[in-house]
Amino acid sequence: MFALTTLVAVSFSIGSFRIEESQRPFLYAVLLWIILVFSALSGLSRSFVKEQESGTMDILKLSARPQAVFLGKLFFNLSMLGVLELIIVPAFILLMGYKIKFPGCFVAMMVTGGLGLGAGTTLVAAMIAQANARGALFSALSFPLLLPLIITAIKGSERAAYGISAAGWPEVKIAAAYAIIMVTVSLLLFPLIWEE
Amino acid sequence: MGRIKVMIYKILLAIWMNLIIAAVFLYVEPAAGFPGEVSRILFFHVPMAWVATLAFLLSMIASSVYLITRKVSADFLAQSSAELGFLFCFLATVTGSIFAKATWGSFWNWDPRETSIVMLLMIYGAYFVLRSAVPDHEKRRVFAGVYSILAFCTVPFLVFIVPRITSSLHPEDTLNPAGPGMDMKTLIFFLGSLCAYTALFVWMLRLKVRMLRIMDNEQGVKFKI
Numbered sequence: 001m002f003a004l005t006t007l008v009a010v011s012f013s014i015g016s017f018r019i020e021e022s023q024r025p026f027l028y029a030v031l032l033w034i035i036l037v038f039s040a041l042s043g044l045s046r047s048f049v050k051e052q053e054s055g056t057m058d059i060l061k062l063s064a065r066p067q068a069v070f071l072g073k074l075f076f077n078l079s080m081l082g083v084l085e086l087i088i089v090p091a092f093i094l095l096m097g098y099k100i101k102f103p104g105c106f107v108a109m110m111v112t113g114g115l116g117l118g119a120g121t122t123l124v125a126a127m128i129a130q131a132n133a134r135g136a137l138f139s140a141l142s143f144p145l146l147l148p149l150i151i152t153a154i155k156g157s158e159r160a161a162y163g164i165s166a167a168g169w170p171e172v173k174i175a176a177a178y179a180i181i182m183v184t185v186s187l188l189l190f191p192l193i194w195e196e
Numbered sequence: 197m198g199r200i201k202v203m204i205y206k207i208l209l210a211i212w213m214n215l216i217i218a219a220v221f222l223y224v225e226p227a228a229g230f231p232g233e234v235s236r237i238l239f240f241h242v243p244m245a246w247v248a249t250l251a252f253l254l255s256m257i258a259s260s261v262y263l264i265t266r267k268v269s270a271d272f273l274a275q276s277s278a279e280l281g282f283l284f285c286f287l288a289t290v291t292g293s294i295f296a297k298a299t300w301g302s303f304w305n306w307d308p309r310e311t312s313i314v315m316l317l318m319i320y321g322a323y324f325v326l327r328s329a330v331p332d333h334e335k336r337r338v339f340a341g342v343y344s345i346l347a348f349c350t351v352p353f354l355v356f357i358v359p360r361i362t363s364s365l366h367p368e369d370t371l372n373p374a375g376p377g378m379d380m381k382t383l384i385f386f387l388g389s390l391c392a393y394t395a396l397f398v399w400m401l402r403l404k405v406r407m408l409r410i411m412d413n414e415q416g417v418k419f420k421i
Contacts, residue, residue: 123346127342130339140321143318144321144347147318178353182346182349182350185349
C-alpha cells in the first residue's frame with residue numbers, strides 16, 4: 001500500500017515530461033530505488049516482530065533449528081520483495097514512460113538488487129525484534145548496511161536503461177556478491193542471536 | 197603496567213607529540229605540487245585515518261573473541277575501541293574536508309573516499325544506537341558483536357568496489373606525482389607522527405577500558421545491595 005501511494009504521488013507530481021530527456025536516466029533510477037527500498041523496509045522490519053508479538057517465538061525456538069528458521073524467514077522476505085517488485089516496477093515503467101535499452105540486464109539488476117535487500121536485512125530484523133524502539137532502530141541499523149547495495153543498484157539500473165552497451169553487468173555481479181556474502185555471514189551469526 | 201610506568205609513558209608521549217607537531221610545521225618543507233602549506237595536513241589527517249581503521253579492526257576482532265569466549269573484557273575492548281575509532285574517524289573526516297576545501301575548492305563533493313568514510317561513521321553510529329537500545333547486558337553484547345561483524349562485511353564494497361566505478365580525486369602516494377613518493381625527511385616525520393598517534397590511541401584505549409570496568413563493578417555492587 002505504501003509502495004503504491006508513493007508511486008502515485010511521484011508520478012502525479014513529476015509526470016513523464018517534467019524531467020528533461022538528459023536528466024532522465026539518472027533521476028528515474030534514483031526514484032525507482034527510493035520507492036522500492038522504502039516500501040520494502042516497512043515490510044521487512046516486521047518479519048520477526050510478528051513472531052514476538054503473537055508469542056510464537058519460543059515455540060519456534062523449541063521446534064526448529066536456527067538455520068531453518070532463518071532460511072524460512074529469508075525466503076518469505078524474498079518472495080515478498082519479488083511480489084513488490086512485480087507490482088512496482090511495471091507500474092513505474094508505464095506511469096513514467098521509462099524506456100529501457102537492455103531489458104535482460106535491467107531485470108537481472110532488479111532480481112539481484114531484491115536478493116541483496118532481503119539478505120542484508122533479515123538478520124537485522126531478528127535483532128530488533130528483541131530490542132526497544134523497533135521501527136526506528138530497524139532503519140537506523142539497516143541503512144548503513146544497505147547503502148553500498150543501493151548505490152550499486154542505482155548505477156546498474158541507470159546503465160541498463162540508457163547505457164551504450166550492456167554495461168550494467170558489473171553492477172549485477174556486485175549485487176549478487178553482496179547477497180551471497182550477507183546470506184553466508186547471516187547464516188553463521190544467526191544462531192548466536194536466536195539462542196539469546 | 198605500574199603507575200610509574202604509565203606516568204613515564206604519558207610524559208614521553210607528550211614530549212614526542214609536541215616534537216612532531218613543532219617539526220612538521222617548522223622543519224619539514226611543504227610538498228611540491230600543492231598550493232602553499234596545504235600538504236602539512238598529511239601529518240595529521242593520515243595518522244587519524246590510520247588509527248580509525250586500526251580501532252575498527254580491533255573492535256571487530258574483539259567482538260569475535262567475545263562471541264566465541266563470552267569474556268566480558270573482550271566486549272569492553274570492543275566497545276572502547278569502537279568509540280575511539282569513531283572519534284578518530286570523525287577527526288579524519290573534518291581534516292580531510294579542510295584539505296578538500298583547500299585543494300578541490302569545496303568542503304564536500306561525494307568523492308568515493310568521502311562516501312566511504314561517511315558510511316563508516318553511519319555504521320558505528322548505528323552500532324552505538326543498537327547498544328543503547330537493548331536493555332539486557334548479555335544480549336546487548338552479543339547483538340553489538342554480531343552487528344559489527346555484519347557491518348564489517350559490507351566495508352570492502354565501499355573501499356574497493358565503489359571507488360573502481362567512479363574515479364577519485366584523493367591523493368594516494370601521489371604527494372609528489374613525478375617523484376619517488378615522499379622524500380626522506382617527510383617520510384621520517386610522517387612515520388613519527390603515525391607512531392605518536394598510535395601510542396596516543398593505546399593510552400586512550402587503556403583509560404576507556406579501565407573506566408568501563410569500574411562502571412561495571414559499581415553496577416555489580418548496586419545489584420548486590
